[in-house]
Amino acid sequence: MSTLIELKDVCKAYDGQNVVDHVNLNIEKGEFVTLLGPSGCGKTTTLRMIAGFEKPTDGEILLDGKSVLDIPPHLRPVNTVFQRYALFPHLNVFDNIAFGLKLKKKELCREVKGFWARQKAIKALISEKVKKALKIVGLTDYEYRNVTSLSGGQQQRVAIARAIVNEPQVLLLDEPLGALDLKMRQEMQLELKNMHRRLGITFVYVTHDQEEALTMSDRIVVMKNGIIHQVGTPIDIYNEPSNAFVADFIGESNIINGIMLEDKLVRFAGAEFVCVDSGFEKNQTIDVVIRPEDIYLMDEEKGQIKGVVISSLFKGVHYEMSVIANKVEFLIHSTTEWKAGEKVSLYIRPDDIHIMKKEKNSNVINAKVLNETEIEFADGIFNYDKKTFENGGFSENDYLKEEVKISIDFDKIDLTDYEDSAPIAGNIVSSIFKGDKYQYVVKSDNGFDFFVDTEDEYDSNDRVGITIKPEDIKLERIISSK
Numbered sequence: 064m065s066t067l068i069e070l071k072d073v074c075k076a077y078d079g080q081n082v083v084d085h086v087n088l089n090i091e092k093g094e095f096v097t098l099l100g101p102s103g104c105g106k107t108t109t110l111r112m113i114a115g116f117e118k119p120t121d122g123e124i125l126l127d128g129k130s131v132l133d134i135p136p137h138l139r140p141v142n143t144v145f146q147r148y149a150l151f152p153h154l155n156v157f158d159n160i161a162f163g164l165k166l167k168k169k170e171l172c173r174e175v176k177g178f179w180a181r182q183k184a185i186k187a188l189i190s191e192k193v194k195k196a197l198k199i200v201g202l203t204d205y206e207y208r209n210v211t212s213l214s215g216g217q218q219q220r221v222a223i224a225r226a227i228v229n230e231p232q233v234l235l236l237d238e239p240l241g242a243l244d245l246k247m248r249q250e251m252q253l254e255l256k257n258m259h260r261r262l263g264i265t266f267v268y269v270t271h272d273q274e275e276a277l278t279m280s281d282r283i284v285v286m287k288n289g290i291i292h293q294v295g296t297p298i299d300i301y302n303e304p305s306n307a308f309v310a311d312f313i314g315e316s317n318i319i320n321g322i323m324l325e326d327k328l329v330r331f332a333g334a335e336f337v338c339v340d341s342g343f344e345k346n347q348t349i350d351v352v353i354r355p356e357d358i359y360l361m362d363e364e365k366g367q368i369k370g371v372v373i374s375s376l377f378k379g380v381h382y383e384m385s386v387i388a389n390k391v392e393f394l395i396h397s398t399t400e401w402k403a404g405e406k407v408s409l410y411i412r413p414d415d416i417h418i419m420k421k422e423k424n425s426n427v428i429n430a431k432v433l434n435e436t437e438i439e440f441a442d443g444i445f446n447y448d449k450k451t452f453e454n455g456g457f458s459e460n461d462y463l464k465e466e467v468k469i470s471i472d473f474d475k476i477d478l479t480d481y482e483d484s485a486p487i488a489g490n491i492v493s494s495i496f497k498g499d500k501y502q503y504v505v506k507s508d509n510g511f512d513f514f515v516d517t518e519d520e521y522d523s524n525d526r527v528g529i530t531i532k533p534e535d536i537k538l539e540r541i542i543s544s545k
Contacts, residue, residue: 366409
């Protein structure tokens with residue numbers, strides 16, 4: 064396959080804030096590629112830039128090797144299917160699908176001589192193309208139905224037929240199944256995959272639904288905060304996530320803090336486990352990822368670590384159980400039920416233990432030392448400990464009233480419900496459970512992101528205050544000097 068779509072260092076900013084941040088991506092001819100991520104990650108904005116509805120702030124978008132930045136949407140070889148269908152309620156199915164073809168009448172059947180002969184040829188061609196599109200989407204004999212009389216799934220098929228009738232090189236689909244119920248959504252996933260095979264054109268699909276992405280895609284592009292975190296096949300994304308965010312977002316995972324003791328030996332949950340990973344430093348802190356279906360429960364004396372079942376739910380095809388082992392909570396999927404309160408042991412095979420480097424362990428922030436006791440960062444004023452700074456090799460004369468770079472470990476930030484008593488406050492914007500603690504991202508009211516590790520449980524969008532003990536603010540370096 065050859066490359067059809069190229070995004071080169073593409074950025075899109077609103078009010079100076081990048082919602083798509085230096086995205087680089089190649090999409091091959093005939094591929095089914097899904098842009099996947101939570102709300103606000105930049106996936107729809109990226110799709111709209113490919114369609115031409117938005118213009119990049121920076122970077123290049125190429126189709127078939129040629130820049131399309133100055134080509135308006137209606138002249139690009141792409142068509143878009145929207146979540147809300149955008150059908151014309153006063154037109155029947157046939158006329159909705161034929162609408163785009165009728166707008167291009169001047170370009171059709173130019174080889175036919177004579178006005179009336181050409182009009183007849185155009186009419187026949189439009190009818191042929193519409194019927195072909197209806198056959199592809201499984202709506203043969205529906206051409207004269209009123210679109211308002213159709214079900215949601217049927218209306219979505221009409222929207223897809225209208226998009227493919229012009230035979231675009233690329234079909235862009237912006238969460239097209241979001242308005243359908245679960246059963247219809249699952250049916251349409253298979254229909255879309257079959258349509259892709261029959262048409263042989265490139266599909267670029269946007270969704271926040273992991274199941275849709277895993278079911279339909281040749282490749283998945285996982286995004287967060289305008290950045291691509293991983294690109295790969297569904298199997299690669301699921302089995303080998305690149306970081307804790309991808310592991311947590313794609314399916315369910317046990318994500319646990321660990322230490323890589325040496326090559327192929329890791330310690331987590333109070334025990335040592337053989338794994339298959341190597342190339343880490345000795346005693347390097349890492350994230351351990353284990354899928355719930357890869358943990359085996361057995362009698363108390365047979366496994367690697369002992370635990371107690373604290374809950375068991377029947378989910379239709381498996382039991383979902385929570386087990387506490389060495390103060391770490393594991394989520395486990397099994398076709399065999401173990402009841403709450405039963406003592407068990409856990410067994411994990413080496414190749415089911417996935418080791419990932421931590422992206423970072425501390426918050427690194429620019430700050431201003433105000434005086435001998437106070438430091439300002441993230442638009443808040445905190446107390447700091449002179450001894451901590453001086454133990455790091457810095458003298459007071461070096462850093463006083465200077466711009467500096469400081470660090471605060473994730474587990475050294477305290478969250479409080481009493482935000483008025485804290486130097487700064489903000490909202491919980493994301494969370495990952497790591498077995499014995501939660502890792503939150505708190506966006507302060509002034510737009511600063513703080514990573515926080517804590518045992519306390521909060522919900523998304525909860526308001527919290529941020530406090531930090533003076534001795535936990537570490538000086539990394541001095542930015543400005545006298």
